[in-house]
Amino acid sequence: MANKVDVAVIGAGPAGLAAAIAAREQGAEKVLIIERAEQLGGLLPQCIHNGFGLEYFERDMTGPEYEKAFVERAMGLGVETQLETMVIDLDGERGITAVSRKHGYMKFKPGAVVLAMGCRERSRGAVGIPGTRPAGVLTAGTCQRFVNIEGYMPGSRYVVLGSGDIGMIMARRLTLEGAKVEAVVEIMPWPGGLIRNEVQCLHDFGIPLLLEHTVSFVHGEKRVEGVSVCRVDAERRPIGGSERFIPCDCLLISAGLIPENELSRRAGVELDPVTGGPVVDESRQTSVPGVFAGGNVVQVHDLVDWVSREAELAGRSAAAFADKGRLKPAGGVKVVPGESIRYVVPHTISGREDVSLHMRVTRPGLKATVKVGGVASKRFRSVRPSEMIVIDLKGDALKEAGTGGELTVDCRMKEGD
Amino acid sequence: MPFHETEVLIIGAGVLGAATARELSRYKVDVTVVEKGVDVGWGITKANVGVVCQGRDTLEFRPEYHRTRLLWRALPLMEPLCRELEVPFKKVGAYMMVRDQVLKEKLDKLAKRTESLGLGSDKYYPFTELREREPYISPEIKGGLHDPEIAVVHPVYLTQALMENAVSNGVNLMLETEVTGIQAGHSEFTVQTDHGEIKARYVINAAGEWVDRIAAMVNADDFVLFPIKGYVGVLDRNCSQLAGSLLAVLPEEPGDMNIVVPTVEGNLLFGIQLQINRRHDRSTTEHMARLALANARKLIPEISEKDVINSFCGFLMFRNFEIGWHECEVAMSARVPRFVNMTIGYPGVSASPGAALEVVEIMQADGLKLEPDPKFNPHRKDIPDFSVLTEKERKALVRKDPRYGHVVCRCETVTEGEIVEAVRRGATTLDGVKFRVRPGTGRCQGGFCGPRVSRIIARELGIPETEVTKAGGGSPQVPLRTKQLLEEGGGDG
Known part of the structure; x- marks a missing residue:
């Protein structure tokens, strides 16, 4: 490194780009994004469908359009990038070790670090699908890359396990490519992705969504020849005798995303077992001073727009840290999820500043009221685990209410979907 | 017409076949290995936990058993063998x-x-x-x-290393060659394969999962599995x-x-x-x-x-019920001269160096002349493993070949240099690369690196990506180009 890097951002997806831009705008001189792939944008270039930017730009954009808007801003601000570069170590003192074909082996210590590694898909092994191990079993995101970037089709007749957004979007994409999608199979009683994707990708294309079903067996020696699909009971166990065989040559898996935190672990960052991401305060500082995190590495978001927003926060805070060499952790008040709330991010707040709380419910419900201590409450016609709930709190209101060091967030709702 | 003639034919490139081929490659003798799979070590050798067992873990392990003798013979050989071949061997206890x-x-x-x-x-x-x-x-x-004393070794790495070393010492390896029939002649066997006939004076049947079927082709099935x-x-x-x-x-x-x-x-x-x-x-x-x-x-x-x-x-x-689970078959058939069966059951990987030595001796005793080959080189260099190198070694490697600076598999830190070298050493499939240098064995199971490894294999082999397979014929990863289904009128209509 010729000059000292003020803010190093690991990952050039929507989170990394937004964090780098925000850090530059906040006054950080040298902001460097390190990206393992060949291009900027993370998964955005392969997300050729629309639905991006509705919140951030108030405009319906495709993934590549959304990416371009951020890349142009970043380049305009002089954000530096290193592509095809893998960060292989991050230590507890912000020391980065990275390697690339072009730059060789590098070690440096930036003023602050933003973790923006995003998330990965749960694989067949992680989901634990029984059966044989032929070619033709892959995650929906890998399939999306093959089809939209590489120009190849992994098969012509598909079953999709899991109704995550990428799975539903790929069901439509593959249908448009002339392939047949036999079914989308979801183990839960409700879909894993957004309602708009259920309607626009499955209903509009006549693709059956089998709720409370799972793939109980993969058949085929060399290539997938079909899958057994069966109903599940309340414990999500296959119901004997309910199997039926669906012939197909490909099984796509869209059964959840896992924040990618191996580097965070190496650095000794404390992780939340529920989100799989770092424990963060309202500035998105992690338990390691000077290491910040934003986007899907913290929590799996439903919309990319929230990824960008959260990463901007991390980027601004990182710039402030790099400038002063410290940033007081905003940890006065602990945010505690109640029975019906799976998690809340951030994990701690100052109790003095404006702050947005991101959360997900544990189960779907109707006529829901989310209460944040005695500070705020918000009503929703319906809530679903697949959709992020965002509640904005005012610093004044927090100060006035006083929180006693803890703020419980809970949701009252009627059962129903 | 035979398409190939050899002194010794080994059927099967699992750990037993490879160990025997490597042992024979010390001598001036013509050895051929046929393997029906697209790669070595993919039968029963592969799905194994890789424990180098010491024969003291169970009361059923009696000194009078043949397999115990083979194992005890192999015990002092395994670690030096792994060192010669640069195969990771870890004494875990x-x-x-x-x-x-x-x-x-x-x-x-x-x-x-x-x-x-x-x-x-x-x-x-x-x-x-x-x-x-x-x-x-x-x-x-x-x-x-x-x-x-208990150690672990990766059985597929060991098999690959044994076979690589055997081939570099003159053994002829024929992959994707399946034996379909065997006739015992007076002084030689005629072995039919899906690629033609092979004449061989000795046949070593190390066909793993199919060892009894192969033996039955020539009425040498003196055992039941x-x-x-x-x-x-x-x-x-x-x-x-x-x-x-x-x-x-x-x-x-x-x-x-x-x-x-x-x-x-x-x-x-x-x-x-x-x-x-x-x-x-x-x-x-x-x-x-x-x-x-x-x-x-x-x-x-x-x-x-x-x-x-x-x-x-x-x-x-495992062999016959009547004598318990405990016996193995590493012997010349009682009915068919010059036909040697090799099947161990448990612990096959650990006993393989001992079994290979014994098979060589069986053939020698039968009259096979084995003159040491002075050109025999027992050493084999492993593919560099970037993930375990020191900082200094990493820097030197990347300077020498920048492809080692390009990490393709994030979970296991596998570089392009390693993948290219795996292909150069005989990997032709995704699993072939995976079982040599590990991309796709980590927590994301190839989600990120899968498309990239596939592209490197296609480039290195000079084939279209639609022909890159997971594990050989019939298992393409991406069999079609986009738009192909639309041009052909769609999948099912």
């Missing part, structure tokens, strides 16, 4: 544990037997001391017997700290296996032994997965379903 104080007597008997056989003296550790050494074991465990199926789960490397040694519970019923094993790479495997099964059925079931996980949690309660990144099934081929 093992604890044979009991949950029941009554069963401790059995452990005492085991320890006594080990001592009386001159194999060393194993120490018993009660729970509190055991827990200091293996802090994650279940409080249900009463204590365990420590065997410091029963495949026993096992299930193995793979844990994320983040769980490596949960066990530093092989942990096993003393089986109360024969075949009641329950173990957790560290691999040479640092993942933990957990496994159970199941029952006699239909051959070639390597499918896993929900029941096995649940049982194996439940068993593993009885050893280490912290093992979680969340950390399982993969699972597979494998086979052990």
Whole structure:
């Protein structure tokens, strides 16, 4: 490194780009994004469908359009990038070790670090699908890359396990490519992705969504020849005798995303077992001073727009840290999820500043009221685990209410979907 | 017309075939190996937990058994062999544990037997001391017997290395060549394959899962085999700290296996032994997965379903019931001269160097002239493993070949340089690359690197990506180009 890097951002997806831009705008001189792939944008270039930017730009954009808007801003601000570069170590003192074909082996210590590694898909092994191990079993995101970037089709007749957004979007994409999608199979009683994707990708294309079903067996020696699909009971166990065989040559898996935190672990960052991401305060500082995190590495978001927003926060805070060499952790008040709330991010707040709380419910419900201590409450016609709930709190209101060091967030709702 | 003639023909490139080929490559003798698969070591050798067993883990291991003799012969050979071939070999040690104080007597008997056989003296550790050494074991465990000699080796790496070294010393390897028939002549065999006839004076049948079928082709099936199926789960490397040694519970019923094993790479495997099964059925079931996980949690309660990144099934081929599970067949057929059968069952990988030596001696005793080849080179250089190199070594490697600076597989830190080298050494498929340099074996199971590895293989082999397969013919990863289905009128209409 010729000059000292003020803010190093690991990952050039929507989170990394937004964090780098925000850090530059906040006054950080040298902001460097390190990206393992060949291009900027993370998964955005392969997300050729629309639905991006509705919140951030108030405009319906495709993934590549959304990416371009951020890349142009970043380049305009002089954000530096290193592509095809893998960060292989991050230590507890912000020391980065990275390697690339072009730059060789590098070690440096930036003023602050933003973790923006995003998330990965749960694989067949992680989901634990029984059966044989032929070619033709892959995650929906890998399939999306093959089809939209590489120009190849992994098969012509598909079953999709899991109704995550990428799975539903790929069901439509593959249908448009002339392939047949036999079914989308979801183990839960409700879909894993957004309602708009259920309607626009499955209903509009006549693709059956089998709720409370799972793939109980993969058949085929060399290539997938079909899958057994069966109903599940309340414990999500296959119901004997309910199997039926669906012939197909490909099984796509869209059964959840896992924040990618191996580097965070190496650095000794404390992780939340529920989100799989770092424990963060309202500035998105992690338990390691000077290491910040934003986007899907913290929590799996439903919309990319929230990824960008959260990463901007991390980027601004990182710039402030790099400038002063410290940033007081905003940890006065602990945010505690109640029975019906799976998690809340951030994990701690100052109790003095404006702050947005991101959360997900544990189960779907109707006529829901989310209460944040005695500070705020918000009503929703319906809530679903697949959709992020965002509640904005005012610093004044927090100060006035006083929180006693803890703020419980809970949701009252009627059962129903 | 024969398309090929050879002095010794080895059928099967599993660990036994490869070890024998490598042993024979020390001599001036014409050796050919035929393998029906697209790569070496992919039969029963592959689905194996890779324990280099010492023959002291079970009371059923009697000195009078043939397999015991082969194993004891192999024991001092394995580590030097791995060193010569640069195959990772890790002495992890093992604890044979009991949950029941009554069963401790059995452990005492085991320890006594080990001592009386001159194999060393194993120490018993009660729970509190055991827990200091293996802090994650279940409080249900009463204590365990420590065997410091147990090691682990990757059976496929070992097979590849043996075969690479054999080939560099003149052995002829024919992949994707399936034996379809054998005739025994006066002085030679005529072996039919799907690529034509091979004439050979000696045939070594090391066909693994199909060893009895091959033997039956020439009426040399002096034995009966029963495949026993096992299930193995793979844990994320983040769980490596949960066990530093092989942990096993003393089986109360024969075949009641329950173990957790560290691999040479640092993942933990957990496994159970199941029952006699239909051959070639390597499918896993929900029941096995649940049982194996439940068993593993009885050893280490912290093992979680969340950390399982993969699972597979494998086979052990066992001999006749009437003599127990314990015998092997490494012998010239009583009915067919110059036809040697090789099948061990358990522990095949550990005994392979001993079995190879014995087969060479069997042929020598039969009159095969073996003159040492002065050009024999016992050494084989391993593919550099970027992930375990020191900083200095990494820098030097990247300077020499920048492709080693391009990390393709994030989970396992595998570089393009390693993948290219794996292809150069004979990997032609995704699994071939995966079983040499590991891309796709980590927690994301190839989600990120899959398309990239596929592109590198296509480029290096000069084939279209639609022809890159997972594991040989009939298993393409991406069989079609986009728009192809639309041009052809769509999948089903």
